[in-house]
Amino acid sequence: MADKQNKDDARIPESSLSETRFSRLRKKKDMPGGLWLKCESCGSMIYRKELEEKGRVCPTCEFHFTLPGRERIAMTIDEGTWSERFSEITALDRLEFKDSSPYLDKVEKARVRTKQNEALICGTGRIEGREVVLAVLDFSFLCGSMGEVVGEKIALAAEIARKHALPLVIFTGSGGARMHEGVLSLMQMAKTCSALAELNDAGGFSICVMTHPTTGGVTASFASVCDITLAEPGALIGFAGPRVIATTLKQELPAGFQRAEFLLEKGQIDRIVKRAEMKQVLARLLDYAGGSKVAPREATKA
Amino acid sequence: MRRLAHHRQTQTMATTNKPNSRADAGGMAFERPIQELEAKLAELEALALRTRLDISSEIEALRKQHKVALEATYKDLSAWETVTVARHSDRPVALDYINMLDDFVELCGDKYFADDKAMVTGLATLAGRRFLLIAHRKGKTTKERLATNFGCAHPEGYRKALRKMLLAQKLRLPIVTLINTPGAYPGIGAEERGQAAAIAENILQMMSIRVPILSIVIGEGGSGGALGIGVADRVLMMEYAYYSVISPEGCAAILWKDGERTPDAAEALKLTSKDLLKLGVIDGVISEPLGGAHRAPQVAMEEVKRTILRELEGLEGLAPDELVRSRRKKFRTSGWIPGRFPTV
Ligand SMILES: [Zn+2]
8 A cells, every 4th residue: 555655646755754654644544434543753543533623633742744735724714715716727747757657647536535636725815814825735635746736826826915915825745846747847946936036026925834744846945935934843844855865874864853843943944833823823923014013903804 | 986876866765776777787888889889999090000000991981880870879869868978977067167267266155154065156257258157066086076975065055156146146247057966965964954945045046136147957957956056047958968856766766666767767757958948948958069078078068168158148238127027937937838827
């Protein structure tokens, strides 16, 4: 199963992080009647319903499990305010990539499983009354790998933010570039940064929340250059995946290497924010983009 | 030894480490018949010199045969063969191009952490033109290769490049970057110091640099490590260079867990200059001498020199606002199929 899962995922090595653990986890989640699953961090058995109720945070060790994109939006955006954009764009097999199964079959499987067309969901909505553009890179769709569609939608999200003078909030979970789109996927790193440069020139405000895991070309482009970088506790964040580094150097990696806490200590991110507090922290941060004078609460909400 | 960096990266991902006959046969198995002809030719020439025998007609015939073989082989190189040419140890590297300059004042360091030897930056003069040169540095000897991490830069390499780009902007000098890296270095220190953030910052900042930027992939265009100095007004590739999101070895290891299939991965990734031109992500290809730049480095370098001068002239006189606007648009629409995507 682990091997099969690997083949079904399109991504670059940076992503191979804890792939077997992820696929095992996904297998358990996908199993009908699989009432229990094991925490990938502390190993304790968790009742599935309880995990979902707690926003997929381990009740024992507070490990933040990967969250499907739709759940993230529901958790972040005020009920009834979400308006999705550009959901219709789908991937093309421009390279006619020669693999054991066609690239578009992998995409199709992911579409069926996630009921969405691509790894990136974007749109507008409100966070505690504050209108924002939200983009969520969903790890459950081909490991959140960035191909043309993901890159384009990040750029489009930045352009909506610019056009309507709205803050841009991005959540990332990604193994990096989507290998099956070759150099076109690499160019998304530049495409997204081009749109962010335009947004910056227009005085736009952007926040990126890196969630478990965020690696490769996503970390090395738009995710790292937003105005504020937040991370969920325990999230693995880096350029190269730990397995690649460990085998390159032929040595054990230090405990906690590339985890959010490590990045915070090394000065790479602004804050670690627990999932339960994320919405409220985002709302507070967004208020600071409203200028130095505190507006009456009603005015902000209007 | 030459390709140690690649081997190391391959092994990290390959589950099997069996010898890799298709992919590893000296890297240049397809050149063997040509090399044999070249050896024979050298032998005959030496013989002629030594004995003063008149064997000029034999030599001439062999030369013709050699040229025919070269043409036939290089007319249709496979993707994997192209990659091995791009990595050839006799191929001109940064230092060779620097030696071709009329003046070069190297400027080191990111002025924060260290001087990354895998990235060389400095003020350059070539045929009456001044510019900032930024290049991945790959060594030729084992010692040099180790010192330059086989062309794999650390975050300080990217930060050094950015610092010098800001200087060039201040001095109103154009920027030329020569790309030749298997990829950015994957290591503990590199991660601690923000490898991803350093590359991202360069990509973002290069979108706003107000002087002309020309990038040429002279050998390996390895993923984000290449793009970190590759956001330019004009992006060119040498004919047998490659530019890819992942190394063929890495791709084969992930897809098939089989190093034997590295050539298939190279093919699938569409990483040659011809492929990239067709996909619309580069602006042009610099022809190499028959049989590749490693066979006639001087000829290849002359062509690169002419190209740099011509391109810099073409970019001259463009208003900074216009440069920035069109560079951003170029990367915003890179590889686009017209009409495919909606607008805001
Ligand atoms: Zn736990």
